[in-house]
Amino acid sequence: MDHAIPDIVIGRLPVYLRELERMVRDAGKTTTSSHELAERLGMSSAQIRKDFSHFGEFGKQGTGYHIHYLIDRLTEILNLTHEWPVALVGAGFLGHALASYRGFQRRGFVITCVFDNDPTKIGKTIGDLVVQDAATLETTLPARGIAVAILAVPADAAQETVDRLVAAGVRAILSYAPVSLTVPPGVHVSYSDPVVQLQQMAYYLSPTIP
Amino acid sequence: MDHAIPDIVIGRLPVYLRELERMVRDAGKTTTSSHELAERLGMSSAQIRKDFSHFGEFGKQGTGYHIHYLIDRLTEILNLTHEWPVALVGAGFLGHALASYRGFQRRGFVITCVFDNDPTKIGKTIGDLVVQDAATLETTLPARGIAVAILAVPADAAQETVDRLVAAGVRAILSYAPVSLTVPPGVHVSYSDPVVQLQQMAYYLSPTIP
Numbered sequence: 509m510d511h512a513i514p515d516i517v518i519g520r521l522p523v524y525l526r527e528l529e530r531m532v533r534d535a536g537k538t539t540t541s542s543h544e545l546a547e548r549l550g551m552s553s554a555q556i557r558k559d560f561s562h563f564g565e566f567g568k569q570g571t572g573y574h575i576h577y578l579i580d581r582l583t584e585i586l587n588l589t590h591e592w593p594v595a596l597v598g599a600g601f602l603g604h605a606l607a608s609y610r611g612f613q614r615r616g617f618v619i620t621c622v623f624d625n626d627p628t629k630i631g632k633t634i635g636d637l638v639v640q641d642a643a644t645l646e647t648t649l650p651a652r653g654i655a656v657a658i659l660a661v662p663a664d665a666a667q668e669t670v671d672r673l674v675a676a677g678v679r680a681i682l683s684y685a686p687v688s689l690t691v692p693p694g695v696h697v698s699y700s701d702p703v704v705q706l707q708q709m710a711y712y713l714s715p716t717i718p
Numbered sequence: 719m720d721h722a723i724p725d726i727v728i729g730r731l732p733v734y735l736r737e738l739e740r741m742v743r744d745a746g747k748t749t750t751s752s753h754e755l756a757e758r759l760g761m762s763s764a765q766i767r768k769d770f771s772h773f774g775e776f777g778k779q780g781t782g783y784h785i786h787y788l789i790d791r792l793t794e795i796l797n798l799t800h801e802w803p804v805a806l807v808g809a810g811f812l813g814h815a816l817a818s819y820r821g822f823q824r825r826g827f828v829i830t831c832v833f834d835n836d837p838t839k840i841g842k843t844i845g846d847l848v849v850q851d852a853a854t855l856e857t858t859l860p861a862r863g864i865a866v867a868i869l870a871v872p873a874d875a876a877q878e879t880v881d882r883l884v885a886a887g888v889r890a891i892l893s894y895a896p897v898s899l900t901v902p903p904g905v906h907v908s909y910s911d912p913v914v915q916l917q918q919m920a921y922y923l924s925p926t927i928p
Contacts, residue, residue: 522917
């Protein structure tokens with residue numbers, strides 16, 4: 509695995525994978541081209557060919573790409589050949605939405621435990637899982653070999669929770685808390701904040717209300 | 719407004735704005751430096767100074783930045799001097815989480831209407847809003863001058879819903895549907911897919927379960 513591949517290329521691979529899986533599922537397709545993929549994704553075919561070139565030869569000139577081969581290679585490159593067990597921290601509205609989300613299935617991740625520190629939530633069921641006391645994070649996570657967590661706690665509790673997750677062996681955190689987090693080297697954080705995304709787009713809108 | 723500013727710089731401005739507002743709210747701070755901001759955000763101070771340089775002089779050498787001035791300028795640059803009314807489409811678990819999310823307040827956006835096409839959901843209340851029949855999108859959105867929408871519908875319904883939103887005058891869409899969408903020039907889409915974000919991080923993890 510060559511870690512010199514630019515982060516921005518790695519960032520696009522899951523989008524390629526998602527679209528390829530959709531082409532198989534919805535249309536039963538077995539081959540595609542960089543042009544077809546580009547049109548479906550709203551990007552340039554040259555960009556796709558350049559991204560794929562980082563990983564050697566994915567297809568032959570003229571005959572296009574074999575979709576199943578591409579899916580297998582991308583799955584391997586992204587370390588998705590096994591399912592990663594995921595801890596969800598926070599059993600509020602968002603935690604419920606995430607625990608109920610069926611989109612994790614067959615895409616490499618499965619939420620295997622849910623934590624909260626609210627006594628009225630601990631012991632309740634969300635999806636198929638019983639909400640555990642967040643005080644048990646430090647024992648449960650290492651015992652279950654969990655390296656991936658989703659953070660759905662309020663901003664004020666986020667950094668402290670992240671520190672505890674990292675101490676418990678977590679190496680990748682998807683955070684929905686609207687705050688920047690500090691983690692040691694080797695730990696990865698990805699942020700999801702709807703307001704940040706809306707603000708980014710607002711820049712490009714006409715400044716007046718229509 | 720200079721639209722030649724790189725998208726990647728625009729993408730970081732909401733994160734600066736969020737952190738500056740937090741410094742005022744939590745610590746009552748009135749001045750800061752690129753070094754302090756960099757440390758809080760886990761990035762380099764040179765990057766911050768370079769980003770700010772696109773917008774003229776935000777601070778004076780040696781005396782740092784006045785936080786309130788920075789906040790006002792970023793708010794203006796990002797077109798957030800008024801609140802944008804937002805339509806939420808999809809009243810499932812995720813729609814509920816978004817409608818209940820208090821993080822939109824005072825950050826430029828307010829969800830003013832919620833739509834679904836499920837007869838068992840139409841007429842029900844989520845947060846302070848009554849779920850409207852999605853069949854009324856085309857009349858309600860223009861009447862309310864809505865240019866921004868959040869899409870929380872299943873993948874299969876996403877493109878058709880986007881086409882209708884665009885026809886109704888929407889120019890910025892935050893999509894939670896796990897699918898790439900096609901929009902005409904001048905319409906902006908931002909995606910939020912937890913699996914894509916988790917897969918991006920999985921690349922950097924050791925390929926074996928710990």
